[in-house]
Amino acid sequence: MEQVHPRSGSFWSRFDQRQVRFGRNARLFLLSTLIDGIGFSGSQLFFNFYILSLGHNREFLGLVNSIPFFTGLVLGLPLGALSDRIGHRRAMLLGLALMFSMFAVVATTPSTAILVVAIALYGLGSTLYYLSTTPFMAGVSSAEDRPYLFSLNVALQTLSSAAGNLLAGFLPGWLGLMLLVPADGPQVYRAVLLLSLAAGSLSIVPVILMRDQKASAGASAQMTSVRKVIQALRLPVVRKLGLPNLLIGIGAAILIPYMNVFFKERFGLPDSMLGLLFGLSAILTAAGTLLGPRLAERLGSKIRAVVFTQGLSIVFLLLLGFWPGLIVAAGAHLIRAALMNMAAPLYSAYGMERAPLDQRALVSSVLYLTWQTGWAFGPYVSGYVQERWGFGPLFVTTSIVYVLAVAATWAFFHSGEDAAGPAAGLPGNAQLPHLPPQ
Secondary structure (H helix, E strand, O other): OOOOOHHHOHHHHHHHHHHHHOOHHHHHHHHHHHHHHHHHHHHHHHHHHHHHHOOOOHHHHHHHHHHHHHHHHHHHHHHHHHHHHHOHHHHHHHHHHHHHHHHHHHHHOOOHHHHHHHHHHHHHHHHHHHHHHHHHHHHOOOOOOHHHHHHHHHHHHHHHHHHHHHHHOOHHHHHHHHHOOOOOOHHHHHHHHHHHHHHHHHHHHHHHHOOOOOOOOOOOOOOOOHHHHHHHHOOHHHHHHHHHHHHHHHHHHOOHHHHHHHHHHHHOOOHHHHHHHHHHHHHHHHHHHHHHHHHHHHHOOHHHHHHHHHHHHHHHHHHHHHOOOHHHHHHHHHHHHHHHHHHHHHHHHHHHHHOOHHHHHHHHHHHHHHHHHHHHHHHHHHHHHHHHHOOHHHHHHHHHHHHHHHHHHHHHHOOOOOOOOOOOOOOOOOOOOOOOOO
């Protein structure tokens, strides 16, 4: 596949030429991504506050945040096989329907037991949906246009999330005035979640309007069995790729889902400012993603770029966790998020380059599963620690785990990469599903 270098300016000129070649299904999928990103930002921003406002403690909040990822870890491979069997569009519809219906239950049920079951089923639907999007996009695009479709989809996810966060930040204040109740009470947060659900559920309409079509050659999800994953883990290169991914997943999972709680608890940040902060964070993350290939080209290596950005982000993480002033902490949060997430696509691309062509989907599955392992347990551990000792130990632990991940990446790969320019997207069909931020 032709490699397009950002410094030449050819990426965007070629993208302008290629985007008109996206078919009906690809355009509808991008529209669905845009609607989903804007609609569900409010739920992501205020879900933690809603659970806490119901009177639950941090340990229960951690359990609720872990359950969807645990479901994905346990059922990811069977759900991927189901997606291949019933068709990727149908699997996306089923996943979205399950997500929307179960989230409505989560936002309205007074029963703790029902909430736990509903969040588990939500995780099932979410896993089915996101595992289906990758092969679906591969099936509705040619090999030549595929990297551009994937790149545009990631950009829309990030930028629509930024817009949604900026808008959602004002909702609690407005709804509190309308309902004549405290803006930080369960009634207001429930209303925010339901409004976000109503807006986000419109993303199912473009999927309904899509046409079923036979996947193009090589566009299958190529989901593999547990046995093949175990066999893959016996290969040194797969273990080396998986270990840093596992460590980054653990470090992110114990801290990143609770950044909104941290800012509100530590600095008393109002909801409107939280929306602004996380909206700006999404924008800078998108910018970092676009600048990542340029940095890798300048440094002559994706691995050098990964180690540099992840290592530098740790400095800002510690600054965020322990600086007493809001302005510096907020700035550190924005820079840290951009640096850390800049490395993710570069590492994924490098992993695909190291894998044989016929095993890229297998390596992608291993990277996905190692990431899910951290997120399946990390949020619950975090809730337990928060309940007893606060956020301090979490910032220290995440920093240490990130340092270990950076050291492992450098030790394993710094001498094994040719100084080649980065590709515009991951090679072939092997792409990671949507993952939480780092």
